Amino acid sequence: METQSTEHIAVLMTVHNRREKTLKCLRNISSMEFDREKYVLEVFMTDDGCTDGTAEAILEEFPDTHIIRGNGELFWNRGMYAAWQEASKRDFDHYWWVNDDTFVFQDTLSRMLACSEDHSNSAITVGSTISSHESGNVTYGGFIKGKLITDLTISHKCDTLNGNLVLIPRAVFSQLGTNDPYYRHSLGDMNYGLRANERGIDIWTVPGACGICDTHEHLTVWMDPRMPINKRWHNFFSPLGNNPFEFFHYTKTHYGVLRAIVLFTSNFCHFLFPRLWTKKLQSVKNR
DSSP states (O other): OOOOOOEEEEEEEEESSOHHHHHHHHHHHHTOOSOTTTEEEEEEEEEESOOSSHHHHHHHHOTTOEEEEEOSOOHHHHHHHHHHHHHTTSOOSEEEEEOTTOEEOTTHHHHHHHHHHHTTTOSEEEEEEEOSSSTTOEEEOEEETTEEOOOOSSOOBOSEEOSSEEEEEHHHHHHHOSOOTTOSSSSHHHHHHHHHHHTTOOEEEEEEEEEEOOOOOSOOGGGOTTSOHHHHHHHHHSTTTTOHHHHHHHHHHHHOHHHHHHHHHHHHHHHHOHHHHHHHHHHHHTO
């Protein structure tokens, strides 16, 4: 009788001061239903300067977690890069990105692995998430021509992705490597998806929702006219804002220098005239 080989999956996460959400996320992961004889999970988590006891609480409940210590300045993308660098010291069969504010369902991993196998474990697999309070509202997942895919009835081939739930098999990692540490917080996930497409690597969404993750409803500080201009300026250039130089680099890399210049200029216009921008957003929302 042929013995079933074991496949090892590195779960990659980065966290900062969301202890209870992080613990809930890990509890959901640990309670998932999948073939535990075939698949073994190991969590590699960057603790990016947590001051709320996140790492200690995690190690108490999940002592096998690999904790990578950050200084509080890595943010999401560089934190994920640090976790991936540590995990890649070993030869894992799959690397699974999971946001710590994303709560998976019991069959999430099984469905993501099945989708990956449907494509010979040579494509990136994306799990879409839905809102906890708006039934059926898709919040994160794959994109086609800049639009979030909201039809979850079938699997879609997409252009790029959000990094909430992403399964990357060894074959893809061997071609693309890790995410690009040039980006600090955002854009690293979208950049990874576009890099994959440029290399001829497919990205597929999993049919059906794979987890719950709510969007951030508040208006970003840098374009909030109620905020003092010095706070908006600081946020504009911060990793959590809309750093114009990172956006310029991203746009130039994938869409050309002319489009990058146009976006760079428009970002400063949005900063200088935030009321016009918020009125535009409100008019779109009310349609």
